[in-house]
Amino acid sequence: MRTILVVDDEASIRESLEGILQDEGYNPIFAETGEEALAMLGRELPDLVMLDIWMPGMDGLATLRRIKEIHPGLTVIMMSGHGTIETAVKATKMGAFDFIEKPLSLEKVLLSIQNGLKVVDLAEENRNLRRQLGKDYEIIGTSQPIVQLKQQIAVAAPTSGWVLITGENGTGKELVARAIHENSRRKDRPFVEVNCAAIPEELIESELFGHEKGAFTGATAARKGKFDQANGGTLFLDEIGDMSLKTQAKILRILQEHKFERVGGNRTIEVNVRVIAATNKNLEQEIAAGNFREDLYYRLNVLPFHVPPLRERLVDIPLLAEHFLRHFCSKESRKIKRLDNEALKAMMRYGWPGNVRELKNIIERLVIMVPDEIITCDHLPDVITRGRENGKTRGALSGLQLEGASFREAREEFEREYLLRKLEENDWNISRTAEAIDMERSNLHRKIKAYGIELKK
Structure with missing residues (x-):
């Protein structure tokens, strides 16, 4: 009952x-004064408030002001037998949802309550969707490169600085861009994505800046571009390394002047946009070329x-696999499946040239195609069970002992083996090893001690 x-x-x-x-199935509770109402709100939060304006002591408008200060999202319907347009406008500006005149009309009261509760439901649905969206764009992993990446995001996101994200295909550059937006002061404004590599050269200017009616054949009406749509928010330019030099020049002008003209137009449009760009190319090499x-x-x-590519954060594979298994099992209405230790071991030997995207796609395929609750090596694609290197993996970590191990134990065993390999590669020099794996020297010391690794001289 509401x-x-x-x-x-x-x-x-x-x-x-x-x-x-x-009679309508609601649970009504009552207060005679504004002070009593505020005291009740401290003990119990209702779904909706019906508030009279003219009351002894604290009047309705003063009570409304205090309610909105304490519970800004609470829906309030004002009632008055002495209402004026001026009072109704004032109450609305203060955050009231509706204004009903006395004597009360049964139909109007019920209609106003129904509409007010619809707003409550929509607000709750929006909150749930935002929470779910946050989970969908969560960066999964506890490896050192991912921990450092999350720390960078926490520091940079609240600022207004422009961002350039680099990384191989499938590593999650869009995920990082969305995380920056969601943790910024622009999070309630639009996040607009443009894949620069997917738009034909002759259309990219229209896509970015919009066009006026008649600007070119087929332009039957004026259209806003991505910069317009992202005004006040974030514009994510994915694969910016594939953008032509001509378009690059126009992008540079917008970044410098914060204004542009639509294709076929001569009116200057000003925008406030934070640009996040991403590329899988080495832009310094592209500049030289x-x-x-x-x-x-x-x-x-x-x-x-x-x-970082997935091959540099293999320790995160158990967490990523578990996350994707739960996601796709829920999406496909399947029982939760899990990888057995041999299947997990095979995945941690593989080089993942397609990075996290490849892992995600393989997990989705396994959830759909494997009828069993336990996913074994027999279910994995041959490319994984063969441990093919694809030119990007260092080969199998044959020293792993995962039989009967939990996900946490498997991660620890992998991390120990990984550190042993890296120390050996760097002649057991801690400073060089720490630099090679991008880890603080003190942190590496702690892990060596925790895993009981004996340094060779």
């Missing part, structure tokens, strides 16, 4: 509303981020 708080000093109003609301503007590179590269 709870409705009725605040009115007239006993006849409270009695009539009690019968009406109970004459394919990318050096001034644009330095303009974008204010806050550089690098997303």
Whole structure:
């Protein structure tokens, strides 16, 4: 039952509303004064409040102001037998949902309550969707590169600096861009994505800046571009390394002047947009080859981020696999499946040239195609069970002992073996090893001690 708080000093109003609301399946509770209503709100939060304006002591408008200060999302319907347009406008500006005149009309009361509760439901649905969206774009992993990446995001996101994200295909560059947006002051404004590699050269200017009616054949109406749509929010330019030099020049002008003109137009449009760019190319090499503007590179590269490939964070595979298994089992309405230790061991031997995207796609395939609850090596694609290197993996970590191990134990065993390999590669020099794996020297010391690794001289 939805709870409705009725605040009115007239006993006849409270009695009539009690019968009406109970007949309609609501749970009415009552207060005679504004002070009593505020005290009740401290103990119990109703779904909706019906508040009289003219009351002894604290009047309805003063009570509304205090309610909105304490519970800004609470839906409040004002009632008055002496209402004026000026009072109704004032109450609305203060956050009231509706204004009902006395004597109360049964139909109007119920309609206003129904509409108010719809707003409550929509607000709750929006909160749930935002929470779910946050989970969908969560960066999974506890490896050192991912921990450092999350720390970078926490520091950079609240600022207004432009961002350049680099990394191989499938590493999660868009995920990082969304995380930056969701943790910024622009999170309630649009996040607009443009894949620069997917838009034909002759259309990219129209896509980014919009066009006026008649600007070219087929332009039958004016259209806003991505910069317009992202005004006040974030524009994510994915694969910016594939953008032509001509378009790069226009992007540079917008970043410098915060204004542009639509294709076929001469009106200057000003925008406030935070640009996040991403690429899988080495832009410094592209600059040397004459394919990318050096001034644009330095303009974008204010806050550089690098997303590590999966082969450099194999310790995160158990967490990622478990996350994707739960996601796709829920999506496909299947029982939760899990990988056995041999299957997990095979996955941690593989080089993952397609990175996290490849892992995600394989887990989805396994969830759909494998009828068993336990996924074994027999279910995995041959490319994984053969441990094919694809030129990017160092080979199998044959020293792993995962029989009967939990996910946590498997991660620890992998991390120990990984550190042993890296120490050996760097002649057991801790400083060089720490630099090679991008880990603080003190942190590496702690892990060596925790895993009981004996340093060789």
